[in-house]
Amino acid sequence: MQKHQLYVNGKYIDSTGNEWIDIINPATEEVISQIPKGNEEDVDKAVEAAFQAQQAWELTPNIERGKIVRKLGDEIAKKRDTFIDLLQEEQGKDYELASGEVDLAIDYFHYMSEWARRIEGEILPSDRPNENIFIYKKPIGVVAGIIPWNFPVFILARKVATALVTGCTIVIKPSQQTPNTAMEFTKIIDAMDEIPAGVYNVVTGTGSEIGNALAAHKKVQLITMTGSVQAGTKVMEAAAQNITKVNLELGGKAPAIVTQNADLELAAKAITDSRLANGGQACTNAERLYVHESVAEALTEKLVKAFESKILGNPRENKDVEVGPLISQDRLETVESMVKEAVEQGSVVAAGGERPDIESGFFYKPTILTNVAHDSEIIREEVFGPVLPITTFKTLDEAIEKANDTVYGLSSSVYTDDLNEAMRVVNEMKFGETYVNRENFEAVQGYHAGMRQSGLGGADGKHGMEDFLATQVVYMQYKNDKQ
Numbered sequence: 001m002q003k004h005q006l007y008v009n010g011k012y013i014d015s016t017g018n019e020w021i022d023i024i025n026p027a028t029e030e031v032i033s034q035i036p037k038g039n040e041e042d043v044d045k046a047v048e049a050a051f052q053a054q055q056a057w058e059l060t061p062n063i064e065r066g067k068i069v070r071k072l073g074d075e076i077a078k079k080r081d082t083f084i085d086l087l088q089e090e091q092g093k094d095y096e097l098a099s100g101e102v103d104l105a106i107d108y109f110h111y112m113s114e115w116a117r118r119i120e121g122e123i124l125p126s127d128r129p130n131e132n133i134f135i136y137k138k139p140i141g142v143v144a145g146i147i148p149w150n151f152p153v154f155i156l157a158r159k160v161a162t163a164l165v166t167g168c169t170i171v172i173k174p175s176q177q178t179p180n181t182a183m184e185f186t187k188i189i190d191a192m193d194e195i196p197a198g199v200y201n202v203v204t205g206t207g208s209e210i211g212n213a214l215a216a217h218k219k220v221q222l223i224t225m226t227g228s229v230q231a232g233t234k235v236m237e238a239a240a241q242n243i244t245k246v247n248l249e250l251g252g253k254a255p256a257i258v259t260q261n262a263d264l265e266l267a268a269k270a271i272t273d274s275r276l277a278n279g280g281q282a283c284t285n286a287e288r289l290y291v292h293e294s295v296a297e298a299l300t301e302k303l304v305k306a307f308e309s310k311i312l313g314n315p316r317e318n319k320d321v322e323v324g325p326l327i328s329q330d331r332l333e334t335v336e337s338m339v340k341e342a343v344e345q346g347s348v349v350a351a352g353g354e355r356p357d358i359e360s361g362f363f364y365k366p367t368i369l370t371n372v373a374h375d376s377e378i379i380r381e382e383v384f385g386p387v388l389p390i391t392t393f394k395t396l397d398e399a400i401e402k403a404n405d406t407v408y409g410l411s412s413s414v415y416t417d418d419l420n421e422a423m424r425v426v427n428e429m430k431f432g433e434t435y436v437n438r439e440n441f442e443a444v445q446g447y448h449a450g451m452r453q454s455g456l457g458g459a460d461g462k463h464g465m466e467d468f469l470a471t472q473v474v475y476m477q478y479k480n481d482k483q
Helices: 040-059 061-076 079-090 096-117 156-164 180-193 208-216 229-239 266-280 296-308 328-342 397-403 418-426 461-468
Strands: 006-008 011-013 019-025 031-036 122-125 132-140 141-148 169-173 200-202 220-226 245-249 256-257 288-291 350-353 368-371 385-393 410-414 433-436 467-475
Touching: 006 180, 011 385, 031 079, 031 180, 040 132, 040 141, 040 169, 040 200, 040 208, 061 079, 061 096, 061 156, 061 180, 079 096, 096 156, 096 461, 141 156, 141 208, 156 169, 156 180, 156 461, 169 208, 169 350, 180 200, 180 467, 208 220, 208 229, 208 266, 220 229, 220 461, 229 245, 256 266, 256 397, 266 296, 266 410, 288 296, 288 397, 296 350, 296 368, 296 385, 328 350, 328 385, 368 467, 385 397, 397 418, 410 418, 418 433, 461 467
Parallel strands: 141 169, 141 220, 169 200, 220 245, 256 288, 256 410, 288 385, 368 385, 410 433
Antiparallel strands: 006 011, 006 200, 019 031, 122 132, 132 467, 350 368
């Protein structure tokens, strides 16, 4: 069993503490590795290293940084199978999703490298004679990247690639549940002479200690975190001490609306994919379904058939597995409790609703609940498991009102062949993303951001990159001998 170290200033080092965290395979419940339980002193060393390295990294020509970022994607590609296997082992992803995540991470490094020559400022006319106004875009400085457990390879790429190409240095904190892929990526960094010491650093440990220490550090200029609303609130509180900028992707409770004019075959497949991807453990998963009462029975039948056909199991033992385990015993018990409470309140189990007959691991059957009240917990709170609550509506006004009735605002979707209905939903939904007649999953060149308690700032594309840049305005006077 491997015991990892911290990575600070270009070297592997031990934590100043002597505590360890066990990493569990959620499909077997076996301990597969250990990480140091880092502390505030470890964070200070890493941030100081990043701070000292940042100016020289910023002054490195953009095109050189872009080449390095692209090479990182190339190096992941060389170890593609290793990353897929580690991802399946530590997070329980099925093979298709694990390979897709690794490929998306490779693509993200390649895509973001192309922005090296595209970071642009502006020149504005001045109100004064003999003056121009220059607007420069510069790296914000030291970035702290807090990585979640559910997409640990892709979201690491999202944060690291953007930081490095813009001239920022970074300290990452991998999830304490899925750090092995991050440590494998760190081997790539360590082997690349092109990356100066201190540009990339890793501190492992608990979110409450490491995340708080990073967010409160005076030399950190941006906290980019993907995680829960509760964790995001703590990060904001700590960052407020120094007025540090925060970029937060938090929870979601994505509604899916299916009108009477929808292609039900398409809707059933896309909603199944959107609900069960990663075992329902994604903030963009379709978390609640509003279906027109005239097609509710037909759609539910198709969804039940799709959910019940899914193959559960250990994805490292069987490539045909479509739904792996939940991440932990706590998550499993939370999902069970939410389903039980919904049933006690009158919901009906149309599929699943229990653990499968699998000897070990944190598995739960893909579950469909009907007759669910709109004000029930399972409609209003994030499940983060393979459970789809269904409720019906009579009018599109009612569906839109119910979909918007949430503290979250990340993703949403609508299924209809009526352009007028689609446009109404797009224009009236209060969510950062709306998918029309397709599953919920973003593109690297788009913009992934939420409203309300789903976060601040965003990621991907030009607009996501801008959060890593600071704006400097220069008022340039010059002499004019003609005057």
